Amino acid sequence: MGVRVEITFYGVRGSTPCAGESTRRYGGNTACVVVRAPDADPILLDLGTGLRYFGEEHPVGMPLHAHALVTHLHWDHVQGLPFCRPLLCAGSSLSVYGPAHEGVGFDDGFDALMRPPFFPVTRAQLPGEISFHTLTPGVHDVAGAKVTALEVPHTDTTFGYRIERDGRSVAYISDHQQSADGRSIAPAVLDLCEGVDVLIHDAQFTPEEFAVKSNWGHCTIEYAVHVAAVAGVGRLVLFHHDPSHADDTLDRLLVGARALPSAAGLEIVAAHEGLTLALS
Ligand SMILES: [Zn+2]
Ligand SMILES: [Zn+2]
Known part of the structure; x- marks a missing residue:
């Protein structure tokens, strides 16, 4: 029995935030997920608009010490x-x-994004001390966890991540260009993704939307x-919902x-x- 690892979702949308009554239940903020374990700094997955709500939960006046794995520099992730x-x-x-x-480099890319005008x-x-690190594909130690970063198909260079800690594992594939044949991976x-306890995966489109x-x-x-079935994962979390998908649609x-038969x-x-x- 390992320690308790928790995953909390603060932003679940792809592409652009979508406020309003029709998206109230699932939420309209863009990608931000936090992995917590006892006696370790939290690991944030992406820094979309959901990050603001993670920050609001943090006790006022207490410094935050955290690590963030960013998949890529598209707006909805930073x-x-x-x-x-x-x-x-x-x-x-x-x-x-x-x-x-x-x-x-990742730091220079971010600087181009966050500056006047x-x-x-x-x-x-x-005011906080924010350091940026260009990550190479491979295995890294982040906040005491084993983190594997590998490039996944998307439009611009994008990482997926696998985090392993205390015998628990989660994979995060937020943006994933489907293969042309719809089967190969x-x-x-x-x-x-192989055998992870939880896979958080892009679920943006219906077949009709994907067609165009x-x-x-x-x-x-x-x-x-x-992907989840082939990789033999425990739980699949549909993520990066299209902003046009209202609560009832989701x-x-x-x-x-x-x-689905594959489910x-x-x-x-x-x-x-x-x-x-x-995950415990
Ligand atoms: Zn995205
Ligand atoms: Zn993207």
Whole structure:
């Protein structure tokens, strides 16, 4: 019996935030997931607008010490960074890791994104100590966890992550371009997902939507279930919901996913803000 590892979802949307009554139950913030274990700094998966709500939960006046694994620099994965309250107080620290893109380091890529006139302050001007690290594909030690980072198919250079700690494992494939045949799976994706307790996976499109957006860097829910079944995961969490999918639509898509033949024996949930999964 290992220690308790918890995963909490603060932002579950892909592409762009979507506020409003129709998305109230699942939530409209973009990608931000936090992995917590006793006696270890939390590991954040992406820094989308959900990060602000993670920050709001943190006790006022107490410094935050955390690590963040960023899949790539698309807006929906980084936009929350300047709005995380604990990072606006001196004494906090955040180590942020992500891939280089076309020869540009992760830190330089982020600097290009966060500076006037696009945003009034640079990351260096935030009071907390935020360090950026370009991660190479492979295995790393982050906050005492074994972290495997490998490139997964998307539109720009994008990592998927596998985190292993105390005999528990979670894989995070937030943005995944479905293969042309809809069946084959990139070897790196299978390496990341093989036998994990929980797989958090892109579930952006229905087949009808994918038919007209097949090169947008994402996949169908059916493909996410297929990846989970082939990789032999314990639980699949549908994630990176399309902003056009209202709560009732997501309810229906979840029922449909569970009814797929490839879902036999697989536990499937749809991520919503506030969802906490315990791995123990
Ligand atoms: Zn995305
Ligand atoms: Zn993306």
